[in-house]
Amino acid sequence: MGYYLYVTADLENLTNFQPNGGVDDPNFTYYFKLKCGNCGTVTEKATCVSLNETGPQSKKCKVCEREGTVTMFPGKGKPLTAEISEKGRY
Template sequence: MVRVGLQVSANLENIDELQTNHPNYAFFVKVKCSNCGEVSEKWHDITEAERTQEDSRNPEGFNFYIKCKLCSRGNSIDIVEKSNATYTQDDSGTFKTIVVFDCRGVEPIEFSPRSGWIVRAADNGQQFEDVDLSEDDWVEYDQKNKNSIGVYEFASKFIKLKK
């Protein structure tokens, strides 16, 4: 089992917090089989609130289960409970781990942020829900504080974590 952290980086303008709609946020990832190296071409979604019962060896199920097309090995990923973190203004411009995946036989290699993010404007400003970061930039107007807010240069990467 390997633990992999999803790290994100963005420049935040007049924003206190950027976070996922945990535990219902769907992390869209492309994965690679650790056994044979096969990389999936399609995007797969992993949601902590959802479990699949694809394998009888684990009666609790998994957040994500896939059988490799090349080597037929059964692989799974679970989101580590309470590993979700908020990206804040203090983190702006740096990479921070926002979620940890417990990977067995498969690892995420690419992330697509899509919609489902929550943005809290600075100075007790508006809260925006279901924000779409698929374009890597997002701009809105905070009516409460009468200023523009934005998420710019969104980037992500996966890192292997020590246990």
């Protein structure tokens, strides 16, 4: 099963919202708190992921010990533009 991260914001005096190096910046680090799909436990610490990692990161739930992975895919992101923001889209 896969998930996409969608970001929305009210852009005031901005036309393009994205990481400094662009949406495919391999060095930009995203921080996520993860929720186990089995027992619902949320991680205490954020998991760091970036596009320059060479494959899926495996994580194990501390409560039920179920394993899951986090993988970033380049070429899937796009900047949040003022036009998209005004339409209330992601």
